[in-house]
Amino acid sequence: MSKGYLGIDIGSISTKGVIIDENNNIKASEYLWTEGDPLKAVKRLLSTLKLQLADSQIRIVTVGTTGSARKLIGAMTGASVVKNEITAHAIGAMSIHPEVRTIIEIGGQDSKIILIENGIVIDYAMNTLCAAGTGSFLSSQAQRLHINIEDFGRIALQSTKATPIAARCTVFAESDLVHKAQIGHKKEDIVAGLCKAVVANYLNNVGKGKKIISPVVFQGGVSKNIGVVKAFEELLGMPVAVDPNSHLTGALGVALLAKKSRVEKDFFFDITDIEFKTVGYDCKKCSNNCEIICIYREDQIIDAWGNKCENGAVH
Amino acid sequence: MIIGIPRALLYHKYKHLWKSFFKELGIDYILSPDTNKEILRKGSAYSIDESCLSSKIYLGHVEWLLDKCDYILIPRFSDYSRNGTVCPKFLAIYDVVANIFRDRSINLLSYSINPKVTHVEMAAFLKLGKILNKKKSQSLYAYLNAKQVEKKAHLLEITEQERLLQENKLKILVLAHRYNIFDKYIGEPILNILREQETVPIIGDIAPQKEAIANYAQISETLPWVCNRELVGSIPIYKDRVDGIILMSAFPCGPDSLVNEILIRRIKDKPILNLMIDGQEGKAGMETRLESFIDIIRFKKDEQNGRN
Known part of the structure; x- marks a missing residue:
């Protein structure tokens, strides 16, 4: 039986889990909505991961947690590492892109920029008092426009002329969006404008005063939105890499940290049957x-x- | 007669002076308790939205003291002449309090720092003694005595900090106004998180005042505010002996927002974290920021040690 290491990233909107083997290969992974109940979400997550592992001879020897519910889930799973999401994301990103210098991360309710030099985090910033331009903003706007958030990026790419949308504040952006829709701007132009607004907002708030150096990696749930990726590339004038596993980076990072900690105590999936x-x-x-x-x-x-x-x- | 002292704003700077002065004159005083949720809630309810968190807390303390004392001590500070000016709230707070609580039969006791007089502070305390019906000689003795107590207390702080600087742990310089960092509700939790992370917080404002004032111009020559001059001046004193710097301010502090920007741009050889406190519930966000900042410093240090 070989050893496996479980990393769980429980964010405000989504819960991510990754199991890696001793060579840091991802053996199982899952991404699902937290739906305001992290304990339940983690149980669902563990059930899926268990199914994915069914045929392999992997025994989980350590657990790491990150994300805003890291402490709660750390207590639930008896995690050996409970780490903040900045460190977890940086470690995860560097394992996929060792050369990365700038990590752009936009999640459900927060956004961050992490600057890396010689494989070490040298600076970071996080949105502070305002959640403008994060994933939850985009999904509520998608709802308002009656489109699926999954189609958001594809629709944005159809636009030839993005509608300018006030980017400074979510509330202003929202009223601006309604106004633009009322005076007859096309839906795809508005969607493209929203993508641009998110990027402008990010660069003006979180990215303010930070020197963005290539290679740039974009991760977090919003990185799945091709419209936002394109907007970043346009505004930064440099390529922006998005890994197929970009939504799992935090979970991967904390799995690596848990492995590195060398603290081992067997973890059993049967905690899904225990009531927490x-x-x-x-x-x-x-x-x-x-x-x-x-x-x-x-x-x-x-x-x-x-x-x-x-x-x-x-x- | 009982004098009420709000445990907020300038209290944290002048507590030794005030307490010893009243004690020496045989005047009773009471202190409002450490800041708590209720004090902050009440203070916020009495404040306008735009006022800073520290001023909101202050009003909460004043409210707590109402009906519990005969006078509430609220000094007025406008400027320190060539030593710089202060944030206008220190000049305004007397009138703000007097007007907000005007129908609550409030009596305020005040002294003003007037930079045009020599021995500014002494003159102000003699006047204060006069209001309290004390002889000039009594007040003078009480003031000089209180000044000694204050000096001793500051020296003790400095010695203790020097001891902390010898500790073999990561040391983080915390630049914050005393009334923020020594506040039990908004400042202390930050120091506790830092200690939980096995680091030693070094308080910038404890730096020897004269030395700090002599040093601030190394970073910026044009700082108008005396409080910020003292804080900024502590950087050259401590920088080489700490591993990182945290700038902690209360939302939306005007002077700090400008000064912190200058510091972030000019100090390139130490990691800096800009931490804004707005009294929001839940310390998860604060923990994330502090923990990851300390991670950065630790990783960097490990790498340097690995290379050597």
């Missing part, structure tokens, strides 16, 4: 009123967090 639940309550012990989250495995508490002071510690 979270219970939140307001701690009333001081005026901070912290929201404490307790994680239960079959009625037994396995972890808790959220307290700002010792008073709220759960034992």
